[in-house]
Amino acid sequence: MSELVRLAISSKGAYEEATLRFLESAGLGVWRPNPRQYVGRIGGLPGVEVLFQRTADIVHKVADASADLGITGYDLVAEHASDDPNVVVVIEDLGFRRCELVIAVPEGWLDITTMADLADLSIDLKRSGRSLRVATKFPNLTRDFLHRHGVNYFTLVDAHGALEVAPALGHADIIADLTETGVTLRENRLRVLEGGVILSAQACLIASRRGLRTAPGKLERARAIVELIEARLRTRRYRVVTANVRGTSEEDVARHVTAEGATAGERGPTIARVYPKAGDASGGWYQVTIIVPSDLLLPAVDHLRRAGSSGITVSRPDYVFDSCSEAFDRLCAALQEDG
Numbered sequence: 444m445s446e447l448v449r450l451a452i453s454s455k456g457a458y459e460e461a462t463l464r465f466l467e468s469a470g471l472g473v474w475r476p477n478p479r480q481y482v483g484r485i486g487g488l489p490g491v492e493v494l495f496q497r498t499a500d501i502v503h504k505v506a507d508a509s510a511d512l513g514i515t516g517y518d519l520v521a522e523h524a525s526d527d528p529n530v531v532v533v534i535e536d537l538g539f540r541r542c543e544l545v546i547a548v549p550e551g552w553l554d555i556t557t558m559a560d561l562a563d564l565s566i567d568l569k570r571s572g573r574s575l576r577v578a579t580k581f582p583n584l585t586r587d588f589l590h591r592h593g594v595n596y597f598t599l600v601d602a603h604g605a606l607e608v609a610p611a612l613g614h615a616d617i618i619a620d621l622t623e624t625g626v627t628l629r630e631n632r633l634r635v636l637e638g639g640v641i642l643s644a645q646a647c648l649i650a651s652r653r654g655l656r657t658a659p660g661k662l663e664r665a666r667a668i669v670e671l672i673e674a675r676l677r678t679r680r681y682r683v684v685t686a687n688v689r690g691t692s693e694e695d696v697a698r699h700v701t702a703e704g705a706t707a708g709e710r711g712p713t714i715a716r717v718y719p720k721a722g723d724a725s726g727g728w729y730q731v732t733i734i735v736p737s738d739l740l741l742p743a744v745d746h747l748r749r750a751g752s753s754g755i756t757v758s759r760p761d762y763v764f765d766s767c768s769e770a771f772d773r774l775c776a777a778l779q780e781d782g
Contacts, residue, residue, distance in 0.1 A: 514647070565597055579618060602618075671762070686730070706735065
């Protein structure tokens, strides 16, 4: 199929597992015949091919249009493609694999606590005839960050493997590396400098401007992926609350419910009369359904309780679609730009 959309995702380890779980939750479950094959499919979405790639290679695959879409770390996008017009960040935060790229120094450097202290140290080392050695796998981001903070005399060490051991082995003085919890840094007697966070990152969805722009038929298939992911992410901000509320009429119940901001809902409540069971003489009950922001859930429940509500239930929607897809609109706008 000439207009097959290719989605590149991580092929190994925790990143692959987290990505597959996320796609499954968005209704984009990935199938592949066996773990040794590097091509898969998304059930119910014909014309889409999933490419299992090394996480570090996904940005390059999208840049050269070998893949049309990709899920990878925003840190890798910022490092390798911040100025590449062919790489479009469609959704910057997919909500998993959160980490920070940080400057970490040995715990024994008691006088070096801030980036300003590190700048002074780099000057002192320069006067003594050598440069501050910084081990990192992110030379572009690290270089720019150090220069912005006045650290002008340093040498970047292209290290492989675990960077945390570089200072202890004498390969470098400090490191610039990714951390999720900080545990590994502490275990290797390193600490993050105050003001030393270079970048906060997480998994993101990127697209190939070149690949989608030259094959317009791909765009509709790409839209399905973008829309489902965006609608799934939007569910994290909302809850659906349903309760039985006593009142004299729909209008009476609506006035009470909308009097409190927490229970006003996004567009207002949906109210329906509850018909009593046979033999139940109690009347005047109405079912109220509202969509509320997650952070207003308890205030909404409390307000409904004060109204004498019963049977309050809360659920999370599978998807929340808006009147349009902001992410897809941004992608379309990027494809139309000159460059």
